[in-house]
Each structure stands twice: as C-alpha cells, then as structure tokens.
Amino acid sequence: GVGKGVAEFIGQYIGHGSAEAYRTLTETIPEPLLDLLRIPGLGTKKIKAIYDTLGISSIPDLAAACEDGRLDQMPGFGTKTQQNILKGIERLDHFAGQFRYDVALTAAAPLLEILQQHPATQRVSVAGSLRRAKEIVKDIDIVISCTDPTAVSAAFVDAPDVVDVIGQGDRKTSVQLASGLQVDLRLVDDEHFATILHHFTGSKDHNVQLRTRALARGFRLNEYGLFPADGEDPIVCASEEGLFEVMELDYIAPEMREGLGEIDAAHDHCLPRLIQQRDLRGVLHVHTTDSDGTADLSQMVAAAADRGYEYIGISDHSQSAGYVYGMKAEDIQRQHEQIDALADEKIHVFKGIECDILEEGQLDYDDDVLGLFDFVICAVHKPLNMDEATMTRRIIKAMEHPATTILAHPTGRRLLERSGYPVDVDAILEAAAELGVVIELNAQPRRLDLDWRSLRKARDLGALVSIGANAHSVTDLDHLPRVLGIARKAWLEAPQVLNTWEATACQELFRRRTT
Ligand SMILES: [Zn+2]
Ligand SMILES: [Zn+2]
Known part of the structure; x- marks a missing residue:
C-alpha cells in the first residue's frame, strides 16, 4: 500500500498547492494580464509581447485586435496564431462557469479547514458534484451543522479567497472565489445533517430514484429530510449509512451516486468494493529528463520509494x-x-516506454528494440486530424502488436480545452478485453482520460485498467492518489487496476504480452 508520504502530500496539495503556483505566477507577470493566461495555447511570453507592444491586457481587447489584424505587425504572430487565439477565446466562452475537479478540490480545501476549525461546527462535508468526483463541476456545495450559524457564516465570508458575497443568511450563504467558482454553504441542524448532506450530494437522477424507493416504502424524501408519508416530523438518521438502511440498501459511496444502477446493486448486495488509496502499490507512466520530464531517473525512483510505492514503471x-x-x-x-x-x-524499477503510435498504426521502434522493455505504453500524440474509422483502425492495429501492454490516454481529450479525437471507444475497449491490452486512466488532471463512463464499460468487458501518473516531475507522482475518485466513479475494484498488483504479478502480465 501507500504510506504516510502520499497522505501528507495530499494534505499539502489540498492546502497550499494552487496558492503557491498562483504566487509564482503573479511574480512573473502583472496581475491584470493573468486573465489572458486562461486562453488555451497562449503562454506568458506571447502575453508579455502583446502587452508590451499593443498595451492589451484584457480578453475582449485581444479578441478585437486579432479580428482587426493588429497583431500582424508583431513577429511570431502570423494569421494562424491569431486564428488560434480567437479559437481559444471562443473555447473559453464555451467553457465559462465550468471548473476542473482538481481546481475545485484545491479551492474547497482551505474553506473546509476554516469551517472545521470553527468552534461552533459540529459536522461539515463537501457535497454536490465535487463530492461525487465529477471531472467537471460548476460550483462547490458544502453542508455544515453547527450551534451558531450566524458566526459560522461570518467566518465563511471572511475566508481569504472570497471576492464577493452573493448572499448571507442562517440557512444558506453563497460566495464567489477569485477563480470565479461559486461556493454555497448550507447550514443545518445536526440531527438533519445526514439526510440533507445526502440530498445536496445528488445526483439528481440518484435522488429521483431514491425518492421513488422511499415512496414505495411509505416515506417522503426531499431536501428537508426523510419523513413518514403521513407525518410532519422528519425521521432522524444519524448518518448517511442510516438513511440507506431505512431504504433497505447497502451504503452507496458518493462517487457512485449517478443513478446508473447503483440502487439496484445496493439492493442486491452486489455493489463493488471500490478501490482505495491503500490498494495502490506501484506508479506507472513516469517520464524523466531522458525525455520531457524535469527530474532525472534516480530522483523519480527515489521520490516513488519515498511515497511508499513498491515499484515504478519508467516510460519516456x-x-x-x-x-x-x-x-x-x-x-x-x-x-x-x-x-x-x-x-x-528498495523499489523495483520496470523498464518501459511511451511509444508513439505512428500514422498507420505502427509502433515507433523495430521489434528488437521493443523487446528491450518490460512494458510498452502506446499512445497517439500526432497527427490527430483523422476520421473516426481511420483513427480507430490505427489504434487497434497498435494494440494488436504483441509488444503493446498499455494504451495511454485513449481519446486525447483535454478537459475544458479540447474534446478527444474522434474514435470508436467501444471498439477500442472490446479489442482491449480480447487482446489483454490494459486501458489507461491517465491521472494528469487536464486529461483524466479514459473518461469514467467508458472506464466502467472497460470494467464490464473485463479489460484491465492502469492508473497512469503521467508524471513529468516529482510532484506529478501525486496525481495518482488524487484521481482515485474518478476510478471509484467507474466502479473499479482493486484487482481490476494493474498498479494495485504486486510487482511479480505485473512482471508476469508484461511477459505474457511481450512473448
Ligand atoms: Zn502521452
Ligand atoms: Zn506521458
């Protein structure tokens, strides 16, 4: 399993990660320009050049300048660059009001800490889509029970990251953070904490299904709690477990509450035993300075050992x-x-490679070179502009190569930046199950690729999943534990995830694929 190191890191990441990154950033470029950084593909250098030459510091001004061709005079800003900037701005509008899971998690952590430490607090939990580990969230929901709602609300709106108070009351207080994220805090009596936490965790589909089940059992279930069909006084459930018990269901983990069969499974006592952090034994998909990583081989190996991993798979x-x-x-x-x-x-090092899938589906080395590796992760990086049938054929051909162990980031999506290339995911998953090729859940926060909905299909088909760190630095190793919510959302159990296996078992699987 994974020891104290990772747990500590998560604490640190959740506590300080974004704050530090933000500080470094604000030291290198002036504050008003930070907004321009949100445009995909526009880096600090270009932003500085635009600001220095044309004095542009806002997104609307930059869009206007691109449309007028005002960037033409600047070296390095051809028509294509300007078109790309415009496209990036369009995409920004399209994704406005949406936030990545890791961003929301980082934003929620200091608020939770303030609430937890308040003397009037009894119980507090994040709720909503963030608690369900959705890859994209629109806001943050927090439910709290406390003895002094007025004081707790006041402490909440005073949190350092709050830029705007949308509403403040004894039942609900809403604020806006610097990132644009809205946070809704619901203040409840402790005896109703569990039922209200359940309600605000959702999802809507899960709640509708559970409400129907409640009615069939003579209860009413709504945002105020659980009631007998003919009574006004809510039934007290000490915990969510208690609520599910009244519903004659096994406890359903928040990540699974999507109305996608979890209630039937809970009724039939056949919910999966979801993967947990302590199940992770090894870290795969690790880059070093031998390709585009920032730490060298020995640093990455030492860092993985520090985090308690039993093995590491290097794949430049x-x-x-x-x-x-x-x-x-x-x-x-x-x-x-x-x-x-x-x-x-003290840690086993597997020799691997992240091997490009070439245009026709060939791997990037001859068989004798491929034979040097313990495992081969194959991946599409370019070209990406292909029709679905061609891309699908290309990937399956690479999977058919006996050297291929793992298919990395199978769709190439970048959350809130670009959708994946067109590919028939079902066909890929069927091929994976048939060929024994492992499908990756890429833990890079912008990727989370393959998507959890498809990963659940992979699981149902009996394909194995690898949670790939895609680490390019020492701190990237900690992508791994943070992506577990997504793996749990796909109903994954430890045995279905390659890097929960012992090193010897991995070795055997690698050998089976390569010989
Ligand atoms: Zn890659
Ligand atoms: Zn990679």
Whole structure:
C-alpha cells in the first residue's frame, strides 16, 4: 500500500498547492494580464509581447485586435496564431462557469479547514458534484451543522479567497472565489445533517430514484429530510449509512451516486468494493529528463520509494516524438544501464516506454528494440486530424502488436480545452478485453482520460485498467492518489487496476504480452 508520504502530500496539495503556483505566477507577470493566461495555447511570453507592444491586457481587447489584424505587425504572430487565439477565446466562452475537479478540490480545501476549525461546527462535508468526483463541476456545495450559524457564516465570508458575497443568511450563504467558482454553504441542524448532506450530494437522477424507493416504502424524501408519508416530523438518521438502511440498501459511496444502477446493486448486495488509496502499490507512466520530464531517473525512483510505492514503471517518449525529446536507441541503452545500476534500491524499477503510435498504426521502434522493455505504453500524440474509422483502425492495429501492454490516454481529450479525437471507444475497449491490452486512466488532471463512463464499460468487458501518473516531475507522482475518485466513479475494484498488483504479478502480465 501507500504510506504516510502520499497522505501528507495530499494534505499539502489540498492546502497550499494552487496558492503557491498562483504566487509564482503573479511574480512573473502583472496581475491584470493573468486573465489572458486562461486562453488555451497562449503562454506568458506571447502575453508579455502583446502587452508590451499593443498595451492589451484584457480578453475582449485581444479578441478585437486579432479580428482587426493588429497583431500582424508583431513577429511570431502570423494569421494562424491569431486564428488560434480567437479559437481559444471562443473555447473559453464555451467553457465559462465550468471548473476542473482538481481546481475545485484545491479551492474547497482551505474553506473546509476554516469551517472545521470553527468552534461552533459540529459536522461539515463537501457535497454536490465535487463530492461525487465529477471531472467537471460548476460550483462547490458544502453542508455544515453547527450551534451558531450566524458566526459560522461570518467566518465563511471572511475566508481569504472570497471576492464577493452573493448572499448571507442562517440557512444558506453563497460566495464567489477569485477563480470565479461559486461556493454555497448550507447550514443545518445536526440531527438533519445526514439526510440533507445526502440530498445536496445528488445526483439528481440518484435522488429521483431514491425518492421513488422511499415512496414505495411509505416515506417522503426531499431536501428537508426523510419523513413518514403521513407525518410532519422528519425521521432522524444519524448518518448517511442510516438513511440507506431505512431504504433497505447497502451504503452507496458518493462517487457512485449517478443513478446508473447503483440502487439496484445496493439492493442486491452486489455493489463493488471500490478501490482505495491503500490498494495502490506501484506508479506507472513516469517520464524523466531522458525525455520531457524535469527530474532525472534516480530522483523519480527515489521520490516513488519515498511515497511508499513498491515499484515504478519508467516510460519516456519514443524516438518520433522529437518535440518532447523522444529516445533514440542509444538513449534507451544508457537508461537501461542506469536502471540496472539502481537494482538494489528498495523499489523495483520496470523498464518501459511511451511509444508513439505512428500514422498507420505502427509502433515507433523495430521489434528488437521493443523487446528491450518490460512494458510498452502506446499512445497517439500526432497527427490527430483523422476520421473516426481511420483513427480507430490505427489504434487497434497498435494494440494488436504483441509488444503493446498499455494504451495511454485513449481519446486525447483535454478537459475544458479540447474534446478527444474522434474514435470508436467501444471498439477500442472490446479489442482491449480480447487482446489483454490494459486501458489507461491517465491521472494528469487536464486529461483524466479514459473518461469514467467508458472506464466502467472497460470494467464490464473485463479489460484491465492502469492508473497512469503521467508524471513529468516529482510532484506529478501525486496525481495518482488524487484521481482515485474518478476510478471509484467507474466502479473499479482493486484487482481490476494493474498498479494495485504486486510487482511479480505485473512482471508476469508484461511477459505474457511481450512473448
Ligand atoms: Zn502521452
Ligand atoms: Zn506521458
């Protein structure tokens, strides 16, 4: 399992992660320009050039300048760049009001801490889509029971990140954070905490289904609590477990509450035993300075050992990926010698590669080079502009190669930036199940690819899943535990996830694929 290191890190990440990143950023570029950074594909250098040359510091001004061709005079800003900027701005509008799971998690953490530490607080929990580990959320919901709602509300609106108070009362207080996220705090009596927490956790579909079940059992269930059909006084449930018990159901974890069969499964006592942090034994999909990582091999290995992992799978980019310093044959040999030299470390190091899937579906090395690796992660990086049938054929062809162990980020999506390339995910999953190729849940917060809905299909088909860190730095190793909510949302159990297996079992699976 994973020890104290990871748990501590999560605490730190949740507590300080974004704050520190934000501070570094504000030191390098002036505050008003930060808004421009939200435009996908526009980096600090270009923003600075635009500001220095044209004095533009807002998104609407930049859009107008692109449309008028005012950027033409600037070196490095051709028509194509300007079109891309405009496209990026359009996408921003499209995604306005939506936030990534990790962003919301980071924003919620300091607020929860303030509430937890308030002397009047009895119980507090995040609710809503964030508690359900949705990959995208629109706001943050928090439910709290306390002895002094007025004092708690006042402390809440005083939180450092709050820029606007939308409403303040003894039942509900809403604020806006600097990121644009709205946070709704519901203040309740402690005896109704569990039922109200359940209600505001949702989802809507789950609640509708549970309400129907309640009616059939002679109860009314709504946002005020659980009531006997003919009574006004709510029934007190000490915990959510108690509420599910009254409904004659096993306890349903928040991540599963999507109205996608969990109530039937809870009724039949066949809910999955969801994967937990302590199940993770190894970290796969790790880059080093041998391709585009920022830490070298020995640093990544030591960091994984520090975090309590029993093994690490190194997978730098392959030779065609020139833009990320892909590895030539001689680089591979050198890296493998270094790995062998680390042999007495307390952690096992697997030799792997993130191998580009070339345009026709071939892998990026000859078979004799591929044979040097313990495992091969194959992935599409470019080109991406293909029709669905061609892309699907290309990927399945790569999966059919006996060297292929894992298919990384199967759709190439970037959350709130771009949808994936067109691909027949069902066909990919069927091929994975049939060929024994492992499907990745890429833990990079912008990817979370494959999507949990499809991962659940993968699970149902009997395909194995690998939670890939896609680590390019030491701190990226901690993507792994943070993505567990998504894995749980896909109903994944530990045995269905490769990196919960012991190193020897992984080795065996790798061998089965390569020989
Ligand atoms: Zn990749
Ligand atoms: Zn990668």
